Amino acid sequence: MAENPSPPKLTGKSQPLRTIRETPDGVGISSDYINSIIDRIEDLVLVAQNQKPVPGNNIQINFTQQGAVINAVTQ
Amino acid sequence: MIRPRLSKVASGTRLTTDLVNNIINRTEYAADLLRQYKLVAGNGMYVEPHFDGTRVSYLQSVAGGATPTQPIFAYDVELVLDKVYDFPSDFKFATDDNGFVPLDKRNRLIVPQFVRDNPTQYAFRSIGYFWAKMDNPPSATGRYPSWGNQNTYTTQSIDSLGSFAFGPHPPFPNIFTGKPEPAWFGGSGSLIRL
Numbered sequence: 001m002a003e004n005p006s007p008p009k010l011t012g013k014s015q016p017l018r019t020i021r022e023t024p025d026g027v028g029i030s031s032d033y034i035n036s037i038i039d040r041i042e043d044l045v046l047v048a049q050n051q052k053p054v055p056g057n058n059i060q061i062n063f064t065q066q067g068a069v070i071n072a073v074t075q
Numbered sequence: 076m077i078r079p080r081l082s083k084v085a086s087g088t089r090l091t092t093d094l095v096n097n098i099i100n101r102t103e104y105a106a107d108l109l110r111q112y113k114l115v116a117g118n119g120m121y122v123e124p125h126f127d128g129t130r131v132s133y134l135q136s137v138a139g140g141a142t143p144t145q146p147i148f149a150y151d152v153e154l155v156l157d158k159v160y161d162f163p164s165d166f167k168f169a170t171d172d173n174g175f176v177p178l179d180k181r182n183r184l185i186v187p188q189f190v191r192d193n194p195t196q197y198a199f200r201s202i203g204y205f206w207a208k209m210d211n212p213p214s215a216t217g218r219y220p221s222w223g224n225q226n227t228y229t230t231q232s233i234d235s236l237g238s239f240a241f242g243p244h245p246p247f248p249n250i251f252t253g254k255p256e257p258a259w260f261g262g263s264g265s266l267i268r269l
Contacts, residue, residue: 035083048109052112066115
């Protein structure tokens with residue numbers, strides 16, 4: 001049976017974020033760590049933008065507060 | 076609201092309120108997109124969330140659609156206790172005057188004899204949507220709205236004749252003849268012991 005092609009992989013390269021630990025002198029956050037947070041968020045935005053449903057044949061999509069409502073277009 | 080893409084920071088940059096708020100706003104923007112893009116089943120559709128994606132099916136075959144008309148069960152099936160049966164789309168069944176589903180060969184589902192002998196001890200538990208169409212449409216669409224709740228299981232009693240209802244839905248009578256019309260079900264269900 002023919003199978004649908006796999007969707008292209010997302011281009012994100014970020015890694016899961018590590019939690020920070022408190023030290024007696026406080027918390028030191030490097031610019032590298034801030035940038036890893038930024039990378040992670042930008043990948044999350046990319047993933048979210050790729051989730052946007054696009055109507056195909058005989059499909060209508062209405063974007064509402066509750067989500068994207070999919071309707072079948074009937075003859 | 077669209078929030079601007081975050082810029083990388085250089086070594087020695089002060090962690091300011093503005094920087095933290097920009098990070099928060101960009102995160103909330105992504106969360107808002109995910110909320111907007113959550114798939115919700117509308118007319119004639121069935122949406123089934125899975126851990127690795129979301130299955131979207133038609134409740135009936137649609138010309139040019141991706142889901143061809145196929146019998147869900149190509150042969151008679153005697154229900155096995157606790158086994159989950161999937162009805163991905165357009166499982167057609169006939170309802171009687173009370174909205175019950177006669178489990179005859181037309182439906183290709185058979186309640187085991189041990190259940191018929193003690194019907195009050197068993198039930199059919201299902202989750203999904205119902206859909207019905209009338210031969211003589213009373214409206215422009217000629218269809219009953221889908222009925223059911225994809226996120227809530229409903230439990231249907233079984234009678235001694237091996238019939239059960241696919242949820243407490245109303246029967247689907249033809250307004251001209253008064254006879255029940257065929258209906259479709261999309262979802263899944265199991266024969267359970269109460």
